Structures are given as C-alpha cells and as structure tokens.
Amino acid sequence: MDSRYPLNDTSRLLSPSLLIFRTILERNLEAMIALAGGADRLRPHxxxxxxxEIVRLAERKGIHKHKCATIAEAEMVAQAGGTDVLLGYPIVGPNIDRLARLIRGFPETLFRVLVDHPDSARALSSGLEGLAKPLSVLIDLxxxxxxxxxxxxxxxEELALLIEGLPNLVLDGLHAYDGHIQEADLDERKRAAAPGVEKTLRLQERLRQRGIAVPLLVLGGTPTFPVHAALDRPGVECSPGTCTLHDNGYATKFPDLPFVPAAVLxxxxxxxxxxxxxxxxxxxKAVAADPVGARLALLDIPEATLxxxxxxxxxxxxxxxxxxxxGTVVLAIPTHICPTCALHRRVYVIEEGELVDExxxxxxxxxxxx
Incomplete structure (x- = not known):
C-alpha cells in the first residue's frame, strides 16, 4: 500500500468506506494557517x-471562524463550539425562519449571512424581527x-445603502468567491484573480467614502488561496475548503498547494x-460523480484503467x-472530496496505521x- 496511508489491520473496516488519516489532516490545517499568515486570517469552508470533530480540531489549532453552505452545516459548527459562522449561501423562503430559530438557539455564536439582492435583504430584515441583536450580513459580489x-x-453601493437602512441587519463586509479560476500555474491564477480583487477593493473604498464601513473581506476558495493570502490588508479572510482534506483533483491540478489528501476510500x-x-x-453511491470518467485514483493496482x-x-x-x-483491499483517492464526504454517514479515523475513532x-x- 501507499506509504502515506499505512493500515495495520483492515479486518474490521467495512467496504466501501471513507478513511480519514488524522495526522495528514492536522498537517493540512497547520499548512493552511501558515499559508494564510495566521489562524485569524482563515475562514475554512x-x-x-x-x-x-474536524471543526473541534480546527478550533484547538486556533481557527475560530468558519464558513458553510447550509443551515445544517451552520448548526453543526455551532454545536461543535464554533463562535463565528458565515452562511455563504442565499437564505430565502422557509430557511429565513430556520435561520432565526438557529440564531435564538445558539446565542453565543455570531452568525453572518450573504446578501446579493434588495428583495433578499428586505425578506431577511422582515423575517428576523424580534431577534436580540441585528444579523451581520456581507454583500456577495x-x-x-x-x-x-x-x-x-x-x-x-445601492444595496449597501439599503441594508444600512433596514432593521435587524448590520452590514459588516464583502464576499468575493472566484471559484471559476482554475489555472494550473500560480502566476496565471494571480493574473486571473486580480480584476476581481481590484473591483472588490475599489467598492470597499467607495463605500468608505460614503460613510459605510465594510471592514471584513472574505475572499476565494482553495485554488486562489495563495493569491488572497498574499494580500497585506486588514480584514482579509481566506476561505478555502477542499484543502482541509484535499483530493486527487486539486493535488493533480495545483501542485503548488502544500496539502496532501487526508481522506481515502x-x-x-x-x-x-x-x-x-x-x-x-x-x-x-460511495464516490462523487464528478468528474465523469475520472472520479478516483486507485493507489494499489498497477496499470489500472477504470x-x-x-x-x-x-x-x-x-x-x-x-x-x-x-477480498483484496484497495485504496483510492477521490477526485472530488466534498460531495464524496456527503455520501458517507460515518468515517473511520486512522492514526499510525490503527483505527482510533469513528x-x-x-x-x-x-x-x-x-
């Protein structure tokens, strides 16, 4: 087997299953902190x-800000002790009421959400009536x-002015996700990301001149993580996600990233x-369906064709x-780890070749x- 993934006894491990190699996971978190220039500049997705358990592990390493896509993920972070959670997804319909109940249920957690439309801002403002304090919102760019x-x-700018005048909301930042940037070369990624960064910073300055402070800038994902980490500006937070566990897709495409796949099938x-x-x-049913034809990399079978x-x-x-x-055990690294995790109810945790937790x-x- 691959020396990065020792397994001393597989007799109790069901298949198919997902294994988390905890030592690699911890090294990835530490590499994220180092690349960001400090845990306070990180908001992992x-x-x-x-x-x-991974939220708790991140918290123990000083990462106290988190980003998520669903109310269930926000609740999970709050239950795990997270005190600052950005819900990076439009909140509409019945989810507004769910959000209000979540905020009331975890008063010690600071929740933030994204807004990108006047109607969404008005609906949020109306649906959050009666909360103890206004909800922090970021404009999604x-x-x-x-x-x-x-x-x-x-x-x-007009949306910012609207939010400033609405009850139950307080504007405190801008969010710019550039997940479309997939150039393999880091310098090319820097050039591709530059226009979006410049537009974001210009907007922040124009709002400042109008008396509207938006100090928080939540930028990018995993591919542009090194780009935004290099920005020497107050309030910048990098929000990579994939590199926490990493996968074969990004490990192959972005060799400059200092991460190793920690999740193995x-x-x-x-x-x-x-x-x-x-x-x-x-x-x-056990590995993400994308990309078609290249969903995983087998580690143990030579000259294999899927x-x-x-x-x-x-x-x-x-x-x-x-x-x-x-009956032979084979290991594989998923190409896309995020939806792969969602296909498994529990994962095995491996350390020094031994099963230590689930x-x-x-x-x-x-x-x-x-």
Missing part, C-alpha cells in the same frame, strides 16, 4: 467535510463565477470475472488482475435540528 452575487458597481475486490478484469465494491461504474460496482482493467483475488458526517443531511 466546512462543506468539504461536514464533520463536527459577482467577480466572474456567474453563479450568485451582485456586480461590484453602483448596484452594490477503502474498497475490496468482489469479483475477478475474467483475465485482466476486476470488479470493486466502489460504486457511485471501466464502467454503477451504483455498487466499479470495473477495473489491469494486466495484473491475477494478483488481486476477491466520526459522524453530521451535516450530510439538509436538516439536523432546525
């Missing part, structure tokens, strides 16, 4: 792992992703139907198939309590 956000021009050979062919119990994959089966072609009888993937569901 918990949607990658969705696990309370469109800097090229083409998904959510408002253009960082006059319309964003364990599968077994279930059939050797003919020469040169194996079948593993690693269907698409064949068909269905719900519970993965066909592998290799001239060495005879060396892998049914962690719940608490926020894989859309609702926990609220």
């Amino acid at each position: 918990v949607k990658t792992h969705k696990m309370a 469109e800097v090229g992703m083409g998904r959510t956000g408002i253009e960082p021009g006059a319309s964003a 364990l599968t077994r050979v279930v059939s050797h139907p003919r020469p040169g062919r194996l079948c593993l119990d690693l269907g698409h 064949g068909g994959q269905s719900e519970e089966h993965l066909v592998v072609e290799t001239p060495h198939a005879d060396q892998f009888p049914p 962690w719940d993937v608490t926020a894989r569901d859309r609702s926990i309590g609220f």
Whole structure:
C-alpha cells in the first residue's frame, strides 16, 4: 500500500468506506494557517467535510471562524463550539425562519449571512424581527463565477445603502468567491484573480467614502488561496475548503498547494470475472460523480484503467488482475472530496496505521435540528 496511508489491520473496516488519516489532516490545517499568515486570517469552508470533530480540531489549532453552505452545516459548527459562522449561501423562503430559530438557539455564536439582492435583504430584515441583536450580513459580489452575487458597481453601493437602512441587519463586509479560476500555474491564477480583487477593493473604498464601513473581506476558495493570502490588508479572510482534506483533483491540478489528501476510500475486490478484469465494491453511491470518467485514483493496482461504474460496482482493467483475488483491499483517492464526504454517514479515523475513532458526517443531511 501507499506509504502515506499505512493500515495495520483492515479486518474490521467495512467496504466501501471513507478513511480519514488524522495526522495528514492536522498537517493540512497547520499548512493552511501558515499559508494564510495566521489562524485569524482563515475562514475554512466546512462543506468539504461536514464533520463536527474536524471543526473541534480546527478550533484547538486556533481557527475560530468558519464558513458553510447550509443551515445544517451552520448548526453543526455551532454545536461543535464554533463562535463565528458565515452562511455563504442565499437564505430565502422557509430557511429565513430556520435561520432565526438557529440564531435564538445558539446565542453565543455570531452568525453572518450573504446578501446579493434588495428583495433578499428586505425578506431577511422582515423575517428576523424580534431577534436580540441585528444579523451581520456581507454583500456577495459577482467577480466572474456567474453563479450568485451582485456586480461590484453602483448596484452594490445601492444595496449597501439599503441594508444600512433596514432593521435587524448590520452590514459588516464583502464576499468575493472566484471559484471559476482554475489555472494550473500560480502566476496565471494571480493574473486571473486580480480584476476581481481590484473591483472588490475599489467598492470597499467607495463605500468608505460614503460613510459605510465594510471592514471584513472574505475572499476565494482553495485554488486562489495563495493569491488572497498574499494580500497585506486588514480584514482579509481566506476561505478555502477542499484543502482541509484535499483530493486527487486539486493535488493533480495545483501542485503548488502544500496539502496532501487526508481522506481515502477503502474498497475490496468482489469479483475477478475474467483475465485482466476486476470488479470493486466502489460504486457511485460511495464516490462523487464528478468528474465523469475520472472520479478516483486507485493507489494499489498497477496499470489500472477504470471501466464502467454503477451504483455498487466499479470495473477495473489491469494486466495484473491475477494478483488481486476477491477480498483484496484497495485504496483510492477521490477526485472530488466534498460531495464524496456527503455520501458517507460515518468515517473511520486512522492514526499510525490503527483505527482510533469513528466520526459522524453530521451535516450530510439538509436538516439536523432546525
């Protein structure tokens, strides 16, 4: 097996399953802190792992700010002791009431949300009537992703003025996610990210001149993490997610990033139907469906070519198939770890080759309590 992932005894490990190698995870967190220039400049996105134990581990290392995508993830962070949670997703419909109940349920936690439209701001303001204190909001800016956000021009200034005048809300920052930037070369990523950063900083300055303070700047994801970490400005927070556990997709595409995949899939050979062919119990119910045709990297089977994959089966072609009888354990690194985690209710935790714990993937569901 790969020397990075020692396993002394696999007899108790079900397959398919997801293993977290805790030492690698801790090193990734420490590398994140070092790259950011301090834990106070980090707001990692918990949607990658969705696990309370990883939030607690981050907190013990001094990371006290977190980002999430669902109310369930926000609740999970609060339950784990997180005191500063940014819900980086538009809150609309019944989720506004859920958010209000969540805020009341965890009064010691500072919750923040994103807003990118006047109607959303008004609905939030109305739905949060009766809270003990106003909700902190950040304006979500469109800097090229083409998904959510408002253009960082006059319309964003008007939205800021609106929020300033609404009850139950307080404006305290800007959010700019540039997940569309996927250039392999770091210098190219810097050039691609520069226009979005410049627009964000210009908007912050224009708002300051109008008497509106937005000191908090939450920027980027994992690919542009080194770009935003290099910004020497007060209030900048980097919000990478994937690199907490990392995956084969980013490890292959961005070799400059100082992270190692900490989450590994364990599968077994279930059939050797003919020469040169194996079948593993690693269907698409256990690994993320994207990208098509390259969902994982097998670690232990030489000259392997991935064949068909269905719900519970993965066909592998290799001239060495005879060396892998049914029952053989095989490890694989997922290409996209975030949705892979959501497919597993619990994970095995490995340290120095031994099974030391099991962690719940608490926020894989859309609702926990609220």
